[in-house]
Amino acid sequence: MKGIIFAFLGGAFITLQGVANARISEDIGTWQAATITQLTGFIVALSILMFVRDGKWQSFKEVKPLYLTGGALAALIIFSNVTAIHQIGVTLSVSALLIAQLSLTFLIEINGWFGIAKKKMRLSQFIGIGMMIAGVVLLRY
Amino acid sequence: MIVGLLMALIAGSLISLQNIFNSKVNERTGSWATTSLVLGMGFLASLTIGLIMEGSHLFMLQNMKPWYWASGTIGVGVVICLVQGIKLLGATYAISIVLSSQLVFALLWDSLGLFGLEKIPFTFMQLIGVVVIAGGIFVFKLGGEIEKQKAYN
Numbered sequence: 221m222k223g224i225i226f227a228f229l230g231g232a233f234i235t236l237q238g239v240a241n242a243r244i245s246e247d248i249g250t251w252q253a254a255t256i257t258q259l260t261g262f263i264v265a266l267s268i269l270m271f272v273r274d275g276k277w278q279s280f281k282e283v284k285p286l287y288l289t290g291g292a293l294a295a296l297i298i299f300s301n302v303t304a305i306h307q308i309g310v311t312l313s314v315s316a317l318l319i320a321q322l323s324l325t326f327l328i329e330i331n332g333w334f335g336i337a338k339k340k341m342r343l344s345q346f347i348g349i350g351m352m353i354a355g356v357v358l359l360r361y
Numbered sequence: 362m363i364v365g366l367l368m369a370l371i372a373g374s375l376i377s378l379q380n381i382f383n384s385k386v387n388e389r390t391g392s393w394a395t396t397s398l399v400l401g402m403g404f405l406a407s408l409t410i411g412l413i414m415e416g417s418h419l420f421m422l423q424n425m426k427p428w429y430w431a432s433g434t435i436g437v438g439v440v441i442c443l444v445q446g447i448k449l450l451g452a453t454y455a456i457s458i459v460l461s462s463q464l465v466f467a468l469l470w471d472s473l474g475l476f477g478l479e480k481i482p483f484t485f486m487q488l489i490g491v492v493v494i495a496g497g498i499f500v501f502k503l504g505g506e507i508e509k510q511k512a513y514n
Binding site for chain 1: 362364365366368369370371372373374375376377378379380381382383385386388389390391392393394396397398399400401402403404405406407408409410411414415418419422423424425426429430431432433434435436437438439440441442443445446448449450454455456458459460461462463464465466467468470471475476477478479481486487489490491492493494495496497498499500501502503504505
């Protein structure tokens, strides 16, 4: 039960983040919103890291440089997400976003890209994505 | 409409890539070291692109409100909830709930016009749409688990 609450809240926070960014960018601009929110997030995460010390910075050297830069994608993610929310609203944005997210992860997993363990494709995955697309069509009715 | 949809699809694809890259970092270090790195990188990238696009205008924040600074901590809440949820439920179930919950709250905040964003009136059809999409997420994520269990029995 506790796990379900955490997962449920996690999802709420993810959407809240997008909505807050959309609101803030109306006042100060999208790049400003992305810069400021990630700066404060970074400071808080770093402070927590100082307390919990759950990883050494040195271990970053063992990771391929490409993977270390993944965070930089957030600049483009926030920009596109904010633009989408302004244009088509939160529900449709999140729906389309999730379809793209699951479909690309699916494609990466069945091809074993980025050194990910290859997985077999399953019928249920096609049915799932089909249902999600059908749901988006219903949203527009 | 098309631009908005396209932007949402781009955002989703990049999130998928970012999740995979981040999990590669997380294999070697803890979740807070990973989170700090990810947010630090995001900050640097946003600052750089912002400076290229807007120059010194990037620092003109006339309409800045105090709570805007605090909103960055929402991301920290996301990490805490996801790490705990996955620990307690396992990744497949936790992520299925996280994704569906994103949708439910999207619909809620569209109907409320949260933070003064344009209100999108709630319709019954939208609720059905969201339920079908959430159903799709669970079929996508959990279908394999059920197939696997059948193979064992």
